[in-house]
Each structure stands twice: as C-alpha cells, then as structure tokens.
Amino acid sequence: MTKTFRAVHLFCAATLLLMTGCQGFHTAQTPSQIATPQNKTVGSAMVNPDSETDLQMSSLMPSDFGIKDQVPLEAGAKIPGRFIVKFKADVSEAEAEEIRDEVNAVHLGYIQRSQNLEVLESENLSESDQTYAELKNNPNIELVEQDALVAITQIPAPTASYPINDFLFKYQYGQIKTQAQQGWALAKDGKGLGENTIIAVADTGVDGSHPDLKDKIVQGYSAFASLPYNGDTHGHGSHCAGIAAASTNNNIGIAGYAPNAKIMPIRILDNSGYGTLAGVSAGITYAADHGATVLSMSFAGPVYSQVIENAINYALSKNTIAVAGMANTGSNAVMYPAAYAGVIAVGATDSSDKRTSFSTYGNHIHVMAPGVNIMSTIPGTNYIQWNGTSMATPAVSGLVALIKSVLQDLTPVQVKYLIKLGADDMEAPGFDIYTGYGRMNVYKTLYYAFLKLSLMK
Incomplete structure (x- = not known):
C-alpha cells in the first residue's frame, strides 16, 4: 500500500x-x-x-x-x-x-x-x-x-545522492533498498551521518585491527577475562559492527549505515557464539554507563530474564536505545531480548524486499531491515556475505545513530516513533505481526528527523 x-x-x-x-x-x-x-462569495461557494x-x-x-x-x-x-x-x-x-x-x-x-x-x-x-x-x-x-x-507530509523525492568510493559498496543492496545514500545526502551542519554517537555492539567482540573498523573503535568491555573486547575469533561481532558503522569513503571495503559513528565492542559472547545472562546484563550496564547511544544486540534466546530486562530498562533510563534481532526461527516463538518492552525488535528482508522465511515474527516486532547476503567485515582484512536477523539488527542500530546525530535528546520512545514513521510499509496495511511497520528507510527517517529539528528552532 x-x-x-x-x-x-x-x-x-x-x-x-x-x-x-x-x-x-x-x-x-x-x-x-x-x-x-452579507453573504461572501469565494469562487462559486x-x-x-x-x-x-x-x-x-x-x-x-x-x-x-x-x-x-x-x-x-x-x-x-x-x-x-x-x-x-x-x-x-x-x-x-x-x-x-x-x-x-x-x-x-x-x-x-x-x-x-x-x-x-x-x-x-x-x-x-x-x-x-x-x-x-x-x-x-x-x-x-x-x-x-x-x-x-x-x-502536507508527502516527502519530496530525493534530489541528491551521497557519493561512495568503497569498492564493495556495489554488493550492498541493503543501502540501496533503504535509500541510504539519499539519506546521507541530507546531512548538514555536522548532523546526519552519526556524528557524536556510539554504537555498542554486544556480540563476540570486534576486530579492532580490521582496516574498515580500526578507526572507529572506542573503549569497550569483555565479560571474559581471557578475551579482549577489541578482538574477535568468531567473526559475528565484527560483521555486525561493519554493517552498522564501517569506515566510509576510504576507498576500501564497505560503507556502514552510520559513516561517522563510533563502535564500542561489548564482548558478551565467546568464540563459539555463546554467552550467559550474567555476562549479557553486565555488558548492557557497561554500555549504558559509558555513553553508548544505541545498544545493538544480534543474539536471542527463549528464556525470560528479570536481570536482563532490568539491565535494558537501566539502559533505556540513560537514553541508550536498545535494538535486538527477532531471531531466525521462522515462527512466532517469543525470543529475548527482542521481546522485552522498549526494545526495537528487528526482522529480516531479502534482496526482493520480502520478509525472509527464517525471520521470527510476533506482536512485538517493530521494523524490518535487509538480512540476506549482507556484505560486511570479518576478522583480518576480509569480507563475507551472511544471512540472519543478526545482520538486519545493526542496520537499524546504524539508523538510530543517524537519528541521534540530528536530534541527540530524543528519548527511546521518540526514536522508535521516527523509525516507524519513516518505514516503507510491507504486506498488510499498517502494522502486522510479520513485518511490523515495514522495512526501514534511511532517507525518509532522516527527512523527518531534520523536519523535527527545524520545528524546534
């Protein structure tokens, strides 16, 4: 529609x-x-x-x-x-x-x-x-x-496209579907590209030596004494970090959704991709206490935890936006942390702009993002295409960083609303349990962010 x-x-x-x-x-x-x-005449009325x-x-x-x-x-x-x-x-x-x-x-x-x-x-x-x-x-x-x-709130067609020289950008169909280049072209006055924002990637760590990530890393946290926050043996965390905020226009690799955002590695999953409730809650708390703008969580489990929900609520109280993947069950299984109140829950779309068969659905889903054959960074100097709501999640986290670089004082509820407002509707009109409010759109969302900024002056 x-x-x-x-x-x-x-x-x-x-x-x-x-x-x-x-x-x-x-x-x-x-x-x-x-x-x-007397009667007044206006035209024929x-x-x-x-x-x-x-x-x-x-x-x-x-x-x-x-x-x-x-x-x-x-x-x-x-x-x-x-x-x-x-x-x-x-x-x-x-x-x-x-x-x-x-x-x-x-x-x-x-x-x-x-x-x-x-x-x-x-x-x-x-x-x-x-x-x-x-x-x-x-x-x-x-x-x-x-x-x-x-x-009228009809959004004008984009008039400019942000130039990109990263040689693998041609494989990043997600940025094309979400009109990322057109959104980046709206940036002005040091706002709109993720300036002064930090994306906390709660995952397997981030390879701080990767050429597309090394200039983006800030002090992070590891729940494991033997595993540094800025290392990643598994690769999942580095892949998510690149999607969110890889260096852009450096003539190598890919372009992240938030070109000027920083990355805070929160290593709460080990080399096999597993973590504990204790480690996750500690990582969330660290991110919230150390200035994270958004917390990107590409992991899921069926167990409700009061401890983790409390940690997320703590982060939200500090204006740290929480984003999590719906998981890859292909069913309506309730998975956490996406199902906690206040979290922006993300499903996955493919290159045809359709919901993927593996994307978990339910009443708590908020928005969709590209999650199939997503090109991004892995440890060393490498890049690879992976699938999952894990890949869709950092795309939305990058969008959050873009929004907050325009409107830094927005609350989590307001950020969630702007993403909803700018999304491209899918499947059933309006909200539905399969695709939420639709697939994220960088251009439309930033258009609304800059409009709100102009009304606040």
Missing part, C-alpha cells in the same frame, strides 16, 4: 494548509477582508455569515505592510500578525470590537461562532509580538494562539 505519512508535530486544527509542491504564493496588497453581514464557521481568508499570508522578509514557507512557521482568539463567554460583541480596536486588529471570521473562537489580523505586522502580548494579557480573552503554517 502507499503509506500516509504524518507530521512529526501536530498543530492547531485552525492553522492554514500549505501545499509543499506549490511554485509560489500570492500576497494581497490590502488586509484580509473583514467579515460582513457561498458562505453564510451566520454559520458556525465563516472563515475564508484572501491569502495564505497577511499583506507585507512594510515587512521586508516574508515568513518562510515551512511547517511550523508563525504567521505574523494573525491570531486565533477565544473571547470569554460573557464578552459582548461591542466589547470584543473595542478590544480589536485597542490592539489595531481586524476580524477575519469565526472558527466556531458559538465558542467565540475567531481569527484576528493585525493592521501593523511590525508590532505582531506586542499585539500577541496585549491579547494574551487581556482578562476578557480566554485563549490566544498565533497562527502558523502546516504542510
């Missing part, structure tokens, strides 16, 4: 609608018209002046009135001099008109006549802030809100 995207922020229902595809807009040379007792709602504005923006720069056409932009006002129930029309005169504003129309909710427009836009303050402080006014722009 075609997904309907929703704005990250919601605005008052009375705000104006803006078509982002428009080539421009017209601003009148006189103030918007004051409602009159007739508006009864006594109806509950009779608001019809002559232009998107008020007239210039000497203001040199117009308000930027973007969602959230405040409209100077235009206010939504609700007079108290005992205020007469004569008293309301006196207040309008005092602030030098005209009545444009009613949003809800029975509720005394109307729109006013200042006749001197250069005094917009003063007018707002006077309305806000007037004891006869119950509510005042400055009007603002909203916009």
Whole structure:
C-alpha cells in the first residue's frame, strides 16, 4: 500500500494548509477582508455569515505592510500578525470590537461562532509580538494562539545522492533498498551521518585491527577475562559492527549505515557464539554507563530474564536505545531480548524486499531491515556475505545513530516513533505481526528527523 505519512508535530486544527509542491504564493496588497453581514462569495461557494464557521481568508499570508522578509514557507512557521482568539463567554460583541480596536486588529471570521473562537489580523505586522502580548494579557480573552503554517507530509523525492568510493559498496543492496545514500545526502551542519554517537555492539567482540573498523573503535568491555573486547575469533561481532558503522569513503571495503559513528565492542559472547545472562546484563550496564547511544544486540534466546530486562530498562533510563534481532526461527516463538518492552525488535528482508522465511515474527516486532547476503567485515582484512536477523539488527542500530546525530535528546520512545514513521510499509496495511511497520528507510527517517529539528528552532 502507499503509506500516509504524518507530521512529526501536530498543530492547531485552525492553522492554514500549505501545499509543499506549490511554485509560489500570492500576497494581497490590502488586509484580509473583514467579515460582513452579507453573504461572501469565494469562487462559486457561498458562505453564510451566520454559520458556525465563516472563515475564508484572501491569502495564505497577511499583506507585507512594510515587512521586508516574508515568513518562510515551512511547517511550523508563525504567521505574523494573525491570531486565533477565544473571547470569554460573557464578552459582548461591542466589547470584543473595542478590544480589536485597542490592539489595531481586524476580524477575519469565526472558527466556531458559538465558542467565540475567531481569527484576528493585525493592521501593523511590525508590532505582531506586542499585539500577541496585549491579547494574551487581556482578562476578557480566554485563549490566544498565533497562527502558523502546516504542510502536507508527502516527502519530496530525493534530489541528491551521497557519493561512495568503497569498492564493495556495489554488493550492498541493503543501502540501496533503504535509500541510504539519499539519506546521507541530507546531512548538514555536522548532523546526519552519526556524528557524536556510539554504537555498542554486544556480540563476540570486534576486530579492532580490521582496516574498515580500526578507526572507529572506542573503549569497550569483555565479560571474559581471557578475551579482549577489541578482538574477535568468531567473526559475528565484527560483521555486525561493519554493517552498522564501517569506515566510509576510504576507498576500501564497505560503507556502514552510520559513516561517522563510533563502535564500542561489548564482548558478551565467546568464540563459539555463546554467552550467559550474567555476562549479557553486565555488558548492557557497561554500555549504558559509558555513553553508548544505541545498544545493538544480534543474539536471542527463549528464556525470560528479570536481570536482563532490568539491565535494558537501566539502559533505556540513560537514553541508550536498545535494538535486538527477532531471531531466525521462522515462527512466532517469543525470543529475548527482542521481546522485552522498549526494545526495537528487528526482522529480516531479502534482496526482493520480502520478509525472509527464517525471520521470527510476533506482536512485538517493530521494523524490518535487509538480512540476506549482507556484505560486511570479518576478522583480518576480509569480507563475507551472511544471512540472519543478526545482520538486519545493526542496520537499524546504524539508523538510530543517524537519528541521534540530528536530534541527540530524543528519548527511546521518540526514536522508535521516527523509525516507524519513516518505514516503507510491507504486506498488510499498517502494522502486522510479520513485518511490523515495514522495512526501514534511511532517507525518509532522516527527512523527518531534520523536519523535527527545524520545528524546534
């Protein structure tokens, strides 16, 4: 299906609608018209002046009135001099008109006549802030809100692609399916490529000498006295680390999803790929206490553990995002840590953008990511293609790092929502137990992240 995207922020229902595809807009040379007792004609429509709602504005923006720069056409932009006002129930029309005169504003129309909710427009836009303050402080006014722009949330087609010179990138179909290059091209002002983020890879360790990983490693942790955090005999942890954040544009190997993120090896699995509840919980705690932005967990087991759930909750309380693979059972078996509340649970897709037959499913699944024939790093100077939700998980962890490099204060719940918002829907419309909210999309998710950032300014 075609997904309907929703704005990250919601605005008052009375705000104006803006078509982002428009080539421009017209601003009148006189103030918007004051409602009159006669019927108003707009095109072929007739508006009864006594109806509950009779608001019809002559232009998107008020007239210039000497203001040199117009308000930027973007969602959230405040409209100077235009206010939504609700007079108290005992205020007469004569008293309301006196207040309008005092602030030098005209009545444009009613949003809800029975509720005394109307729109006013200042006749001197250069005094917009003063007018707002006077309305806000007037004891006869119950509510005042400055009007603002909203916009359709159709995402514009990508206009640029981030250039990549890594020679194995041609084998990384996952980055193509998820529009990673288009997403990276949105980066600006030191945000959007994973800057100032750390991906904790809880796994078999990470080979800190691999040419595509050696410049990315920060101090990590090993639950095993004889196994260093920056070593990896098995290869699974190094493979996951490369997917998430391998060095990019260094003319060798592959490109990680978060080109500028750092990697924190958390070695909680031994050389055969096994670990313990104690070691896992200790590793999670270490990552949370040492500044990990996101915790990538490509392991699974059927045993619920209060200790590990407590550790994950501890990490979430420190704003460390938790991501885990759904596992490879091909059934609805409940597997942990993906099934713990608050974790972003990840399933796997193939090169045809279909759910793989091995991807575990269930009510807790959140999003899908490429997990078949995924090219990445293994110990030494080597690369290999592997399959599994283990490979899908670090892709989402890399996406989390990208998001947090744009919006560093987002909570785990907010990050989870942005990933949902940007995902490409699959199979049944909306959420389903097989594919969650769909396959992750780097471009769309970062588009929403930068949109939210612009609305916060």
